[in-house]
Amino acid sequence: MELIIRTEERPKKSTLATILNTLYSTYLTEKDINIIPIFYNPNIFSFKYNVNINFPIREINTITLEIVSGSSSFIDYLIFEKHSIYSESLIAMFEETKTDDSESRNTGVYQRASKFVYANLFFPDIPKYMLYVNENNQNKNPSETAQFGTKLLKTIGVNIIGKNDYYNKLTPFYSVDEIIYYKNNMKKPPKNNTPIIITKNLKLGALDSYSISGILSKPKTEGNIAHDPNIGALTLISAGIRAFDQSTPIYITNHYVSQTYINKIHGNKFLYIANLLNIKLFNLIYNPSVFINNKSYYHEEHQSEKITTIFLHILLENINSKLLYENHAGCERGYFYTKENNIIALPKKIEQQKLYIPDLIMQLTSGRVLIIEGKKLSTLSQGIRELNNYDLIENEYIKPHYDYPNTERWVTTFGGNIEHLDKKVLIHINDNGTILINQNAPIEIKNIFNY
Numbered sequence: 159m160e161l162i163i164r165t166e167e168r169p170k171k172s173t174l175a176t177i178l179n180t181l182y183s184t185y186l187t188e189k190d191i192n193i194i195p196i197f198y199n200p201n202i203f204s205f206k207y208n209v210n211i212n213f214p215i216r217e218i219n220t221i222t223l224e225i226v227s228g229s230s231s232f233i234d235y236l237i238f239e240k241h242s243i244y245s246e247s248l249i250a251m252f253e254e255t256k257t258d259d260s261e262s263r264n265t266g267v268y269q270r271a272s273k274f275v276y277a278n279l280f281f282p283d284i285p286k287y288m289l290y291v292n293e294n295n296q297n298k299n300p301s302e303t304a305q306f307g308t309k310l311l312k313t314i315g316v317n318i319i320g321k322n323d324y325y326n327k328l329t330p331f332y333s334v335d336e337i338i339y340y341k342n343n344m345k346k347p348p349k350n351n352t353p354i355i356i357t358k359n360l361k362l363g364a365l366d367s368y369s370i371s372g373i374l375s376k377p378k379t380e381g382n383i384a385h386d387p388n389i390g391a392l393t394l395i396s397a398g399i400r401a402f403d404q405s406t407p408i409y410i411t412n413h414y415v416s417q418t419y420i421n422k423i424h425g426n427k428f429l430y431i432a433n434l435l436n437i438k439l440f441n442l443i444y445n446p447s448v449f450i451n452n453k454s455y456y457h458e459e460h461q462s463e464k465i466t467t468i469f470l471h472i473l474l475e476n477i478n479s480k481l482l483y484e485n486h487a488g489c490e491r492g493y494f495y496t497k498e499n500n501i502i503a504l505p506k507k508i509e510q511q512k513l514y515i516p517d518l519i520m521q522l523t524s525g526r527v528l529i530i531e532g533k534k535l536s537t538l539s540q541g542i543r544e545l546n547n548y549d550l551i552e553n554e555y556i557k558p559h560y561d562y563p564n565t566e567r568w569v570t571t572f573g574g575n576i577e578h579l580d581k582k583v584l585i586h587i588n589d590n591g592t593i594l595i596n597q598n599a600p601i602e603i604k605n606i607f608n609y
Contacts, residue, residue, distance in 0.1 A: 161221045162238040162246065163209065164456065167254065167489045168468045169193055169223055174209060176289060177235060177252055180319065182215045193223065193472050200607060203469065203591040205460070225468060227459045227488060230427050231276040233286065236456070251277055254289045256490070267307030268390035274316050275397045276427065279434050280455045290320035300324060302344045307391075310337070310398045334358075334368075334402045337395065352412050354391060369440070370395055371412040374428065381416025389428050396437050411440045420444045463487050466570040466587045467517045467532035473606055474520050474528075482519040482556065487532060494519075496559040508554055514547035517570075519556065521563065522602050527556055529567045530584070535576065541569040542582050566600075 163174070171188035178184050190212040196204040209221035226236075233251040240246040253270055274286055288311060300308075305328060308318060312330040331337045338356045346353050357369040372392045376385040383389065396408050410432075420442055432438070459465060464487040471484065483504070484492040493501035507513060518530040529548055533541035545567040552565055568584035575588050579596050585603070586594040595609050603609075 159217050159219060160240040161215075161218050162240050163221065163223045164226045164236045164238070165223065165234055166225065166227050166232055166456075166459070167234050168464075168471055168484060168486050169207070169209075170254075170291075173235070173252075173254055173289065173291065174223075176319065177237065177250075178211070178215065180252075180287065181237065181250055182218075184213065184215060186211060186213065192476065194476070195469060195472060196222075198591065201593050203587055203593055205458075205465065205591060207472065225459050225465060226456045227462065228456050229454055230430070231273045232456055233273050233277050248281060248284055250285045250287065251281065252287045252289050254291055254490075256291050256493070267304055267311070268387045268394065271307065271311065271390040271394035272427070272431065274311065274314060275393045275431055275435075277455075278314060278397065279431065285317065286315065287317045287319055290318070306340060306344060307394065309340070310394045313337075313398045313401050314394070331398060331401075334399050337398050341395065354388070354395070356395065365406055367407040367409055368399060369409045369411050372410060373412065373414050374410065374439075375414040375416075375419075378414040381414065381419045383415055383419070383426055383428050392437075393428065393431050393435070396432075396435050400435055405436070408435070408437045409440045410437060413439055415439055415442060417442055460589070461534070461573070463517070463532035463534050463537075463570070463572050464489065466572040466585060467530060469587065470530065470570055470585055471518055471520070473603070474522070477602055477606065478523055479602075480521040482521060482527065482560075483515070484518050485515055486517055494555055494559075497561070502555070504551075504555070508550060511550060513550055513554075514544070515551060516544075516548060519551075521560065522600055524600070524602065525563050526600060527560065527563045527565045528584070528600070529556075529565060530570055531568070532570050532572075535571045535574040535586070538569065538571055538580060538583070541571070542580070545569065545582065568596075 171191040171193065174191055175186040175188050178186055192210045194208045194210060196206045196208055198204055205225070207223040209223050211221070233253045235252040235254070236248060237250040237252070238246045239249050253273055255270055270288065277286060308325055308328050309331055311318065312328065318325055338358065341354065341356050352371060352373045354370065354372045358365060359367045359369055370392055372388045374383045374385050374388055375381050392410055399408060467486050481495060483494045494504050495501055504515060505513060516529050517532040519527065521527045531541045531544050548567060556565060557563070569582050571583055571586045573589055575590065576586065576594070579586055579594050584596050584599055593607070595604060595607055
């Protein structure tokens with residue numbers, strides 16, 4: 159049997175080890191795993207990777223990894239068992255985050271929550287896992303928000319991995335009334351914020367509907383649906399209610415979404431979820447069927463610049479290069495790693511000056527540091543211009559933390575069908591997988607391809 163792992167993230171060995179340990183009761187560490195690109199010949203990439211492990215797993219002959227993209231909200235890792243050339247089955251879904259309660263109470267729980275609610279609409283019976291990969295110290299006393307969100311995740315069937323015993327002891331809610339009581343008795347936000355309050359509305363003494371107050375527009379004046387933490391919170395709360403009550407209407411109040419915005423849009427993730435969960439935006443008129451998303455849950459990725467940056471990242475990782483920073487297109491933004499492996503969350507600005515960040519920074523075994531900007535072939539000229547933006551990150555982070563190493567700035571590209579590289583392009587992958595390497599590339603990269 160073949161195991162297929164499909165992800166839109168840069169695959170991490172530690173994450174793959176956790177996934178395999180969870181599903182197959184193994185005891186792998188990241189040192190037991192290697193990710194190897196699969197080639198049709200030395201210069202044609204198949205867009206797939208072999209995941210090689212040091213210890214056999216029952217009945218699994220090979221593990222293949224593919225980079226994909228979600229058609230909308232997408233859980234990071236989909237795990238399939240392939241039984242024949244014609245038959246494969248999804249067996250688990252894993253969402254990974256490094257954000258914890260100490261960094262952001264809302265982002266750590268709520269902003270990921272809509273992914274699970276959305277996935278449950280496609281795959282209600284598939285096991286789902288929330289994997290916390292916290293590289294900072296774990297918060298011993300989680301906030302009320304973290305506790306409430308964790309209990310809701312468990313209520314809709316999500317398994318929690320990577321949290322401390324306090325989180326593990328939290329139980330799912332057992333009724334709608336318990337959800338309402340818990341949320342409405344939490345500490346209220348500052349007076350200028352709209353609190354999320356859940357109300358049971360009665361008509362002639364019988365339950366008529368639920369109301370949940372919560373801003374969806376950010377900022378309020380624009381009238382759009384863009385408040386990600388509240389999108390996650392409101393969909394998660396609604397999904398928790400639906401675990402016990404499948405039919406009573408749910409109204410979102412104080413949302414600040416405008417009728418003008420509703421009239422001009424033709425698709426929206428929140429409204430798609432709302433339609434399927436029977437959630438309505440109070441005082442707005444719209445046809446929920448307009449927002450039904452008929453796309454598949456994901457698609458093979460053959461357009462994004464991350465195809466090449468992730469490919470290069472994995473190659474460099476296999477020759478013991480050190481990761482300093484990663485921000486691959488469509489992937490979770492990483493930390494900056496110092497020489498001592500301490501981590502720094504990069505700010506958006508330094509003394510009012512914008513901090514431009516590339517897609518990848520890695521140090522070769524020779525000590526040279528590569529600063530990589532990934533682009534599609536069609537936006538190569540933009541990528542070359544953007545190389546001029548990295549003085550600040552070099553001077554404030556790379557050089558002070560790495561004893562002023564030699565740095566090189568490169569663009570990597572994907573797409574089209576070319577035979578010659580611009581002098582600023584380190585590596586290019588054509589649509590058919592053909593790989594081109596710059597003749598002035600570092601020797602470590604040339605040696606990989608015997609160039």
